Structures are given as structure tokens and as C-alpha cells.
Amino acid sequence: MLQFAIKRLLLLVPVFLAVSLVIFLIIHLVPGDPLDHIIQVGSSPEQQAQMIARYGLDQPLIAQYLRWLGKVVTGDLGDAIVLRQPVAKLIAENLPHSLALGGLAFLFSTIIGITVGVLAASFRDSLFDRAVMGLILLGSTLPSFWLGLLMILMFAVQFEWFPVSGARSWEALVLPVLTIGIGGTALIARVTRAAMIETANRDFVRVLYAKGLPFWRIQLRHVLQHALMPVATILGLRIGWILGGAVTVEFVFARPGLGSLLITALGQRDYPLVQGCLLMLAIAVMLGTLLGDLVQAAMDPRLREVMGTR
Amino acid sequence: MTKMKVRGAALALALAGTAISGALSAVVAQEATFVLTARWVGAPTYNPIKATKLNTATTLIYDRLVLQDADQSFHGQLATSWETSADGMQWTFKLKPGVKFHNGEPFNAKTIEWWVPQFKGTENAFTVEAIERVEVVDDLTVRFHMKNPDPNLLSNLASSFMCIPEPKSYQALGDKFGVSEAVGTGPYKLQQFTVGQQTVLVRNDDYAWASDLSKNQGPAKFKKLTFREIAEESTAYLELKTGGADLIVAVPTDFLPRMQADKSIKVVTIPGTELVYMPINTSVEPFTDIKVREATAFAVNQAEIMKSLYGGLGEVADTFLISSLQESKVDPKYKISYDPERSKRLFAEAGWKPGPNGIRVKDGKPLQVKFWAQNGTEFKRLAEVLQAQLKAVGMQADITILDSSTINSQYRKKTDHQLAVRAYLWTNADIVDWFFSAKRLGYPNVSMFNDPEAEKLNDIAMNKSRNWDERVVNFTKYHEYVLSQYPFAPIYQPVQLFAHGKRVTMPEKIRGSGLSSQSIVDIEPVN
Numbered sequence: 001m002l003q004f005a006i007k008r009l010l011l012l013v014p015v016f017l018a019v020s021l022v023i024f025l026i027i028h029l030v031p032g033d034p035l036d037h038i039i040q041v042g043s044s045p046e047q048q049a050q051m052i053a054r055y056g057l058d059q060p061l062i063a064q065y066l067r068w069l070g071k072v073v074t075g076d077l078g079d080a081i082v083l084r085q086p087v088a089k090l091i092a093e094n095l096p097h098s099l100a101l102g103g104l105a106f107l108f109s110t111i112i113g114i115t116v117g118v119l120a121a122s123f124r125d126s127l128f129d130r131a132v133m134g135l136i137l138l139g140s141t142l143p144s145f146w147l148g149l150l151m152i153l154m155f156a157v158q159f160e161w162f163p164v165s166g167a168r169s170w171e172a173l174v175l176p177v178l179t180i181g182i183g184g185t186a187l188i189a190r191v192t193r194a195a196m197i198e199t200a201n202r203d204f205v206r207v208l209y210a211k212g213l214p215f216w217r218i219q220l221r222h223v224l225q226h227a228l229m230p231v232a233t234i235l236g237l238r239i240g241w242i243l244g245g246a247v248t249v250e251f252v253f254a255r256p257g258l259g260s261l262l263i264t265a266l267g268q269r270d271y272p273l274v275q276g277c278l279l280m281l282a283i284a285v286m287l288g289t290l291l292g293d294l295v296q297a298a299m300d301p302r303l304r305e306v307m308g309t310r
Numbered sequence: 311m312t313k314m315k316v317r318g319a320a321l322a323l324a325l326a327g328t329a330i331s332g333a334l335s336a337v338v339a340q341e342a343t344f345v346l347t348a349r350w351v352g353a354p355t356y357n358p359i360k361a362t363k364l365n366t367a368t369t370l371i372y373d374r375l376v377l378q379d380a381d382q383s384f385h386g387q388l389a390t391s392w393e394t395s396a397d398g399m400q401w402t403f404k405l406k407p408g409v410k411f412h413n414g415e416p417f418n419a420k421t422i423e424w425w426v427p428q429f430k431g432t433e434n435a436f437t438v439e440a441i442e443r444v445e446v447v448d449d450l451t452v453r454f455h456m457k458n459p460d461p462n463l464l465s466n467l468a469s470s471f472m473c474i475p476e477p478k479s480y481q482a483l484g485d486k487f488g489v490s491e492a493v494g495t496g497p498y499k500l501q502q503f504t505v506g507q508q509t510v511l512v513r514n515d516d517y518a519w520a521s522d523l524s525k526n527q528g529p530a531k532f533k534k535l536t537f538r539e540i541a542e543e544s545t546a547y548l549e550l551k552t553g554g555a556d557l558i559v560a561v562p563t564d565f566l567p568r569m570q571a572d573k574s575i576k577v578v579t580i581p582g583t584e585l586v587y588m589p590i591n592t593s594v595e596p597f598t599d600i601k602v603r604e605a606t607a608f609a610v611n612q613a614e615i616m617k618s619l620y621g622g623l624g625e626v627a628d629t630f631l632i633s634s635l636q637e638s639k640v641d642p643k644y645k646i647s648y649d650p651e652r653s654k655r656l657f658a659e660a661g662w663k664p665g666p667n668g669i670r671v672k673d674g675k676p677l678q679v680k681f682w683a684q685n686g687t688e689f690k691r692l693a694e695v696l697q698a699q700l701k702a703v704g705m706q707a708d709i710t711i712l713d714s715s716t717i718n719s720q721y722r723k724k725t726d727h728q729l730a731v732r733a734y735l736w737t738n739a740d741i742v743d744w745f746f747s748a749k750r751l752g753y754p755n756v757s758m759f760n761d762p763e764a765e766k767l768n769d770i771a772m773n774k775s776r777n778w779d780e781r782v783v784n785f786t787k788y789h790e791y792v793l794s795q796y797p798f799a800p801i802y803q804p805v806q807l808f809a810h811g812k813r814v815t816m817p818e819k820i821r822g823s824g825l826s827s828q829s830i831v832d833i834e835p836v837n
Binding site: 030031032033034035036037038039040041042043044045047051080082083084085090093149152153156157160163164165166167251252253254256260261263264267268269 | 351352354355360362363433434435436437471485489504505506507538539540541542544545546548549551552554712713714715716717718719720722736740741744749750754
């Protein structure tokens with residue numbers, strides 16, 4: 001198992017390099033640059049040229065990339081051009097907010113998703129099954145930006161249960177958590193439901209029924225245990241995506257976090273900051289996927305065999 | 311007996327409740343939350359010397375030597391008076407006595423002697439470029455010896471980039487100054503600052519040196535002010551509506567009808583410092599022909615745009631400068647206002663004859679141009695209206711929408727745009743230099759305007775004016791010449807919109823060109 005984990009971890013190195021290149025190219029090939037945000041009305045063309053040189057923006061793209069990568073592998077994400085602070089510091093200040101928001105949303109969607117999935121599978125094709133799955137699907141298809149505003153209008157403006165925005169109290173977390181959480185719930189519920197149904201048709205389950213075990217005991221102790229394997233992979237993927245999902249939600253709810261930081265940085269084309277934020281999100285996705293794989297491998301030895309290690 | 315006890319207890323509870331809620335409202339009334347919307351979001355530091363972007367809170371942490379009112383008059387803040395020598399080579403400022411920084415350090419002539427050289431090598435160096443050296447005459451008198459006359463000096467000194475920080479903490483904190491701490495002489499002290507999120511200010515109880523622009527000459531009315539940065543405008547509006555915020559600095563025009571209909575919100579408007587215009591690329595066909603440029607400029611119906619897009623609020627623009635500037639008072643013959651007949655006549659004179667579909671044709675080519683606008687509903691709608699107005703005189707303008715960063719970098723590449731819609735926020739005539747000087751072709755000189763006569767007049771206005779009056783005359787001439795060459799069409803001057811809730815009272819008149827310290831110290835809690 002350890003070998004498997006090490007192998008998977010090593011695989012991340014080329015992925016990381018590829019991701020870093022893609023991130024760098026994406027932001028540099030998008031038209032626009034940070035100059036508008038650092039050049040003052042009244043400054044002379046010479047002063048402007050100096051500034052461009054100071055940030056290395058006059059260098060060829062490949063040189064800029066290599067310089068950035070060289071710094072990144074030593075743990076230095078550089079300084080933000082417009083925000084003028086170390087990128088690592090800005091990320092460190094904002095990441096905990098996103099992790100709290102993402103973590104709670106993850107818990108929410110996992111608990112609700114699995115519960116709904118199990119119930120839907122247990123009452124397969126019933127009115128409950130259709131209604132709940134339909135409702136959740138609807139929630140997940142709404143863009144989070146729109147869903148967020150809808151939540152604000154309903155629960156903050158109409159009922160005045162929660163604050164409209166900000167991060168000053170725990171209450172302010174509820175609406176953003178729900179907004180992100182609802183999106184993931186549908187996926188988890190669907191995968192759980194499908195896996196439950198598939199497992200329920202297997203021979204060993206029939207044997208359990210034949211032995212006369214109660215329905216819910218079979219469902220929860222035996223079927224669910226097997227069904228959780230594909231769910232684990234999905235959950236691993238969700239860890240990363242949920243941070244990405246926080247981007248627009250943080251913006252709508254005016255919350256601090258990686259998402260708000262990324263949107264500000266994108267608007268100002270603050271290259272080092274955009275690169276730093278995207279890299280963090282990419283790493284989160286990579287680690288989430290890895291975690292999902294590891295959990296799955298721990299649960300199912302056959303998988304480790306397929307991967308060539310035991 | 312029991313009943314009595316219960317009643318007594320209930321009465322006591324009610325009284326306590328009243329007392330508590332009274333105390334609570336008193337506490338609440340001492341605090342206010344202001345929202346900074348998209349345009350002001352993301353100021354990275356409160357270091358005025360090194361910043362390229364500052365927000366409203368800056369002017370509350372620091373004071374400036376002078377302030378400028380909306381009518382462009384100057385008023386002393388940390389300076390009590392000033393005089394300039396006849397040749398414009400010396401400026402002498404008398405400073406206010408008894409002024410102290412937040413950390414107790416005194417403010418005096420030595421502060422200014424230290425302060426001016428700090429700009430060297432920064433993005434804001436141009437503001438003090440004309441100052442050769444600073445002489446300390448006595449503790450409260452300071453003299454600037456100039457390299458060359460700079461009649462614009464007072465205007466520079468009134469800018470928020472010329473807020474004065476405390477020297478010792480500035481030196482000690484280095485790059486952290488303005489981020490973790492900021493020490494000034496202003497009516498509020500910085501308590502906490504999270505970039506892009508919020509700034510918390512607490513009152514400077516010793517403050518007693520407001521300018522004559524403020525009614526309140528003592529400490530500010532609110533003990534604590536929180537500036538929240540909310541880029542999403544719907545969220546900002548909903549915060550105000552639900553009482554989560556007390557005031558929004560710069561409300562987008564789109565929200566005006568909704569806010570006006572809302573009884574819990576009061577909208578305040580003051581004249582704007584912004585001008586919306588349509589640059590015309592003078593370096594590409596057909597606009598190399600001055601007649602075509604003139605015809606295009608006179609095809610724009612400013613009044614109709616103001617009425618249909620901006621609800622009639624604001625002012626139409628007929629020159630390149632906001633109307634509160636003296637240099638905007640040009641000879642009426644240079645003003646550009648809607649005149650479709652003149653437009654059509656000029657097109658015909660330039661050889662562009664009406665063709666099929668109403669689009670003009672010359673040498674078999676239709677009058678078809680590329681029209682750029684940046685995204686955002688306002689510019690998009692404006693571009694569409696202009697497109698229709700141009701079509702009415704026989705020009706087909708094809709709109710391309712780009713985001714703000716993209717559009718500027720495309721201009722910088724001197725690409726082949728022909729028309730565009732743009733806006734600037736500025737309160738000084740030197741903006742004519744910024745947008746039409748041949749030194750800045752592509753961007754910001756989007757019109758690619760390169761004219762020897764204009765360069766000559768620019769040089770006189772920028773470098774040869776010895777005092778303010780001369781500068782006004784020279785800039786007016788330069789402005790008139792640029793107008794006569796039609797490198798743009800002026801459109802509209804928006805108003806500045808503020809909105810506040812029921813817990814605060816705004817002063818009757820907002821002083822200065824926008825909402826800043828001179829008026830904020832006059833904002834009162836409603837009790």
C-alpha cells in the first residue's frame with residue numbers, strides 16, 4: 001500500500017509541471033496585462049518602461065515562465081504586481097476562509113448526498129425517489145452565482161435569517177455553504193444511489209436476504225459498505241472542485257478567500273497572483289484525486305494489483 | 311402579593327430591556343459601515359506615496375497640505391496659507407500649529423522636508439518632479455525651490471496620493487507601512503486592514519485641525535467606521551437595503567431606479583468628475599480625413615443618450631473636459647454638439663455619398679467601421695445607441711465587446727480599431743495631455759492623435775506656464791486646438807451617486823470633487 005501511495009505521489013510531479021505550464025500560458029495568452037493598474041496618469045513613457053522592466057514584463061514568455069517555475073519549486077510564489085505583497089502571504093491569509101467554507105460544504109454535500117442516495121435506492125422508483133432526485137438535480141444545475149443571489153434574496157432579504165454577505169459571524173457561513181453544498185449533493189446522491197442499486201443485485205446480497213436479515217441492516221451494513229467505493233473516488237474529486245466552486249460564491253457573498261482573491265487578481269491581470277491561486281486550486285484537485293484513489297485502494301486490494309503493486 | 315411581584319419583575323424587565331436597547335442603539339449609532347463598490351475595490355495599501363490605487367478611507371487616515379473644493383478652489387488643511395513668487399520658482403507654505411500624528415509625533419516643516427524626497431523613484435514621482443529642494447524656514451514655514459514653475463502644484467498637493475504619512479513609522483515599517491499599520495494626522499486611525507475585504511478605522515479623539523470645508527471642526531461623529539469592499543453590486547445594494555451597511559460610495563447608475571423606489575434608502579447625487587467620450591482613430595481610413603471625423607463627432611446626439619441611458623441625470627459633454635474645470639470654458643465655436651445636417655453635409659463634402667441601405671459609399675467602398683467597447687452593461691448599451699445614431703447619418707459601425715484589460719492592451723498594440731467608447735475620471739486639464747500627446751500613441755492616446763501644432767501647444771501648457779492663470783489660458787488654447795481636430799466625440803458627464811440608509815445623515819453639501827474626509831467628518835448618526 002505504501003508503495004502504491006509513493007508511486008501515485010511521484011506521478012503527480014509531471015502532472016504538476018504540465019499544470020504549471022498550462023496555468024502560466026492561459027493567463028499570459030489571455031489579452032490584457034496589469035499595466036493599467038500600476039501606471040499613473042501623468043507618468044512619463046520612460047517611467048512606464050521602467051515599471052514594466054521592474055516586473056519582468058518585457059522578458060520573453062519562456063524566460064518569464066522558467067523564472068517563475070524556478071521560484072515555485074523552491075516554494076517562492078513571487079510578489080503580486082498590483083497587490084504588492086508576497087503571493088504566498090496573500091494565499092495563506094485567504095486559504096483558511098476557503099477551506100472552512102469548502103470543508104463545511106463538503107461535509108454538507110457528503111452527509112446529505114449519501115443519505116439521500118441510500119434512501120432513494122432503498123425506495124427505488126417510488127415517488128420519494130423521483131421527487132428528491134429531481135429536486136436535487138434542479139439545485140445542482142442552477143449556476144452557483146445565481147443560486148447564491150437567490151439564497152440572499154430569500155433568506156437574508158425576505159426572512160432576514162442570515163446576513164447578506166461578509167464573514168463576521170458563523171451565520172454568514174450558512175448561505176454560502178448551502179450554495180456550494182447543493183451543487184455537490186446531486187452528484188454524490190446519484191452515484192450513491194446507482195452504486196447501492198448495483199450492489200443490491202449482487203449474489204451475496206441475495207444470500208443475506210435468504211438468511212432472513214432485516215432490510216435496513218442489509219442496506220446499511222452490507223450494501224452501503226460496498227457501494228461506498230465509487231463514492232470515495234467522487235468524494236476525492238469533490239475536495240478539489242469544491243475549492244474551485246468557492247470562487248464565484250465568495251465573490252457573491254463578498255467573503256475573503258482564494259476565490260475572491262483570484263477574481264480580483266484576474267480582473268487586474270496580476271500574473272503572479274493568478275498563477276499562485278490557480279496553482280493552489282490545481283494542487284487541491286490533484287491531492288483530492290490522490291486521496292480518493294488511496295481510500296479506494298485501501299478498501300479494495302484488487303485495485304492495487306491492477307496498478308502493479310501490492 | 312405574588313401578582314405584585316410578577317408585575318414588579320415584569321416592569322423591571324421592561325425597564326432593563328429599554329435601557330439595554332437604548333444603550334445598544336447608542337453603541338450602534340457610534341459605528342457606521344460604508345461600502346466601496348467595484349471601482350474602489352482592491353486598493354493594495356494605504357501607503358499614499360507608493361500606491362497607484364487608493365480608496366476613500368485614505369483621506370481619513372491622513373491629511374494633505376491643501377484640499378480642493380468642487381468649484382476647483384483650494385483650501386488649507388495642514389497648510390494655513392501659501393504664496394508663490396512672481397516667477398513661479400518659489401512656493402512658501404505656512405503650516406498649522408499643534409498638529410500631531412496618531413502616534414504623538416508632531417507635524418511640522420521638518421516633516422515636509424523629509425516627505426517630498428520620498429516620492430523619488432516611485433510611481434507618483436511626477437507629482438513632485440518640479441520641486442528642486444525643500445527649505446525649512448522655521449518650525450511652521452516651509453519653502454519649495456522649483457526646477458521650473460509648476461502651476462499645477464496645488465492640484466497635485468490636493469490629490470490623495472499626497473497624503474502625508476508619519477516619517478518615523480514610515481521608515482521603521484518599510485514595505486509594511488500602509489498595510490499592517492498606517493500613521494497619519496487624519497480624523498481616523500487605522501485599526502485593521504484586510505486587502506480586498508475591509509478596513510476598520512477608529513476615531514482620532516484629538517483631531518482639531520479640519521479644513522474650512524468641514525462644518526465639524528472637532529473629532530469625527532462616528533467612533534468607528536468600517537469600509538467594506540463589495541465588488542458584486544447586487545450584494546452591495548442588498549446590504550444597504552437590509553441595514554447591513556449605512557452608505558454606498560459610488561452607486562452604479564443601473565441601480566438608481568431601484569434605489570429611488572426604496573423608502574429605506576436615500577440617494578444623493580453630486581456633479582461627477584467623469585467624462586464619457588468616443589475616441590476616433592485619426593491614423594486609419596476613413597478618419598485620416600478631418601471632415602469625416604468632424605461629421606462623425608456631430609452625429610452624436612448627446613442629449614438623447616443622456617435621457618435614454620442615464621435617466622436625464624448628469625450633464626451632456628460638449629468638450630473634452632468636465633464642465634467644472636476652467637479650461638472647459640472654450641470659445642463656443644469649438645464645442646461639439648449634435649448637428650445631423652452639418653454631419654451629412656461634411657460626409658458629402660468628403661466624397662461619401664448615400665448608397666444602398668442608407669450606408670454611404672466612396673469609390674465603391676461602404677462607410678463601415680470597427681467600433682470597440684469594453685464589457686459592462688453601460689458601455690455596451692452606449693455603443694448600441696451610438697451605432698444607431700451613426701447609422702442615421704450613413705455610417706455602419708460594427709461593435710466588438712472586449713473586457714477592460716484586453717481592450718487597453720489591444721490599444722497599446724496600436725491595432726486597427728476605428729471608433730470606441732471610453733470614460734475617464736479626472737479633475738485636471740492635463741488629461742488632454744494624457745490622452746492626446748504624441749508621446750502616448752496607442753494607449754492612452756487611443757485616437758492616435760499626432761499633430762505638430764498640438765504638440766507645440768501641449769509643451770506651452772505643460773511646461774511654459776508660470777502660474778495658475780497662465781496655465782488656464784494655455785491649457786484652454788491647447789484644448790481648443792484639439793477640439794478643432796476632432797480626435798473624439800464628447801458624450802456625457804455622469805453624476806456621482808451615493809446612497810445611504812436611515813441611520814446616518816449626510817451633510818447638506820458634499821465638499822470636494824467626491825466623498826472624502828472633508829465631508830465624511832460631517833456625516834452624523836441619526837439618534
